[in-house]
Amino acid sequence: MIRFPLRLAAAAAAAALAAGCSVSDAPDHTTTDTSSGPVADTAPTDLRAEVISTHRMDPDSFTQGLTVVPADTADGDRIRILVSTGLRGASRIYTAWLDGDEIVSADIDDSLFGEGSAVSGPFIWQLTWTSGVVIKRDAHTLAELGRQHIAGEGWGLCYNDATGMLIQSDGSNRLRLRDPHTFADKGLLPPVTDGGAPVDNLNELDCGGEVIWANVWQQPLLVGIDPATGHVIHRVDLSALDPQTGHRDDVANGIARIPHTDRYLVTGKRWGVIYQVRFVPAG
Ligand SMILES: [Ca+2]
Known part of the structure; x- marks a missing residue:
């Protein structure tokens, strides 16, 4: 577990609160303290993914x-997706219509x-795994506009409209806020836990x-996280959607x-298919 200094957490709290988002203002609490014990989270609800439609995707x-x-007026009712892929020598980023036809691709x-x-x-913004390189691109042409360098690993990334911030994962149970223009570090969200245990x-x-x-790597599992507390509040079992490609690395992602x-x-690595789903109560 990587530890971050208090001053960073405090700065993160100030920045995120200004943006209407709550973060921890104390050091990492995930280490068990037997005197007080970790606070148990409320049990998450179990959900399943009800498939509405199935769409082809590049199997590689x-x-x-x-x-x-985000929809362009010219898109009509069509859904445009952005996909970034991994593996050294084969990584690319591309846009495509949900029906599978590609629009633009960049290696x-x-x-x-x-x-x-x-x-x-x-x-x-496109992360890379262990190189510390983050690539900034034009959203329409995918042309590279510049690079930033970060400490630690790059795993997942998303953009939150409500706060105007990017959120990044790094393989731990910590999620980090990033400036959408500069990719500057804006601090950590609370540690992600399920029943008090780090995820x-x-x-x-x-x-x-x-x-x-x-997605939780190497598990057919999606977790829904409350950003204010870090608590897992939903769990979605994706195992029924796995097309079983035969490669052990081809996990839900x-x-x-x-x-x-x-x-x-929802999709996975080399699944060759994207599912449009709705999350409904399991059972
Ligand atoms: Ca995503």
Whole structure:
């Protein structure tokens, strides 16, 4: 577990509160303190993904980021998606219509392993895994506009309209706020816990609504996180959607809310398919 200094957490609290978002103002609480004990979270609700429609997708997409691009007036009723993919020598980022037809694609350097991406206004930010490189792109052409460098790993990324902030995962149970123009570090959200236990391996993200959704790496599981407390409040079992490609790395990864609806897109690495779903009570 990476620890962050108090002054950073305090700065994060101030920045996020100014933006209408609550973050922790104290150091990491996830280490068990037997004198007081971690506060147990309320049990999350178990949900399942009810499939509304199924759509083809490039079967080679080792999906690391999935986003519904904010609608352009020319889009009509069509849904435009942004996908960023991984693996060294094969990573790319592309836009496509939900029916599978691609619009624009850009490869990244063979030395980089692509990760999550998000649209913030006229820009796209694309993470890479362990290189510390974050690529800024034009949201329409995907042309590279510049790079920023970050400490730690890049996993998932999403953009939150309500606060105007990006949120980034790094494989731990911590989510970090990022400036949408500069990618500057704006501090941490509260540690993500389920029943008081840390939930590590937070990967692809969606933060378009009031709940932050996160894939948990190597599990067929989406968790819904309360950004104010870090508590997992929903769990969605995706195992019934897994197309079983035969590759152990082809795990569930990819969550994108369709704006102004109760529907989401979900996929996985090299699944070759995107599901449009609605989350409903399990059982
Ligand atoms: Ca996403």
